Amino acid sequence: MVGSGQRGSAPVETSTLRIGQGGPSCKNGAVGYLVLAYLLGSLVAGLLLFPEVRGRDLPGGSGVFRRKGPLASALVVLFDLGKGALAASLTPLEWRPLAGAAVVAGHNWPLFFRFRGGGGIAPSLGFFLVWFPGETLAAAGVGLWVAGLYHALYWRLRRRGIYPIPFGAAFGYLAFLLLVPEGGRLGAALVAALVALRGVQILRGRW
Numbered sequence: 001m002v003g004s005g006q007r008g009s010a011p012v013e014t015s016t017l018r019i020g021q022g023g024p025s026c027k028n029g030a031v032g033y034l035v036l037a038y039l040l041g042s043l044v045a046g047l048l049l050f051p052e053v054r055g056r057d058l059p060g061g062s063g064v065f066r067r068k069g070p071l072a073s074a075l076v077v078l079f080d081l082g083k084g085a086l087a088a089s090l091t092p093l094e095w096r097p098l099a100g101a102a103v104v105a106g107h108n109w110p111l112f113f114r115f116r117g118g119g120g121i122a123p124s125l126g127f128f129l130v131w132f133p134g135e136t137l138a139a140a141g142v143g144l145w146v147a148g149l150y151h152a153l154y155w156r157l158r159r160r161g162i163y164p165i166p167f168g169a170a171f172g173y174l175a176f177l178l179l180v181p182e183g184g185r186l187g188a189a190l191v192a193a194l195v196a197l198r199g200v201q202i203l204r205g206r207w
């Protein structure tokens with residue numbers, strides 16, 4: 001997207017995000033946005049609302065579904081989507097790539113829960129739904145479709161290995177990286193890397 005410059009003056013180019021433009025006060029402001037995003041991410045719904053899940057299962061939608069049922073799971077997913085969406089809404093465009101990483105880092109390694117949180121899927125979905133709604137919905141569709149297929153062809157029969165949602169999500173993030181416009185690629189790559197890193201930790205039993 002290209003911003004409309006004022007008539008008679010040089011057009012204002014907004015198509016490329018340039019992180020760190022501006023003086024020291026701008027950078028100080030950015031630290032505030034990133035800390036806020038990290039703290040928002042650290043409010044892990046599954047751990048706040050259902051502390052009994054802690055240590056027994058993952059605190060995201062799937063883990064809470066397994067332990068507490070569908071309504072509790074829906075509540076957790078909505079809360080975690082919401083904090084991601086709020087972080088995107090509060091952060092100016094130029095700092096959004098880092099704010100996306102910050103809110104997901106908070107959810108995955110929360111300050112309030114000894115740095116042991118969820119997988120980062122719901123907050124990243126909420127964050128990018130605000131920033132790139134069409135691309136995010138399309139990528140989420142890919143992820144859900146792959147998860148459904150994996151469930152039907154493998155998980156339903158074996159119940160072993162990677163759970164369907166994270167399995168499908170890996171394809172969703174790949175789709176998103178291909179679909180997202182240039183201005184969002186850095187943010188998408190940072191977030192996907194943090195989700196993948198946490199996924200490796202979880203697979204190794206370090207959750």
Ligand SMILES: O=P(O)(O)OC[C@H](O)CO
Pocket residue numbers: 058059060061062063080117118119120121122123163165166
């Ligand atoms: O990645 P989270 O913590 O948002 O959890 C989402 C789902 O439970 C993953 O299976």
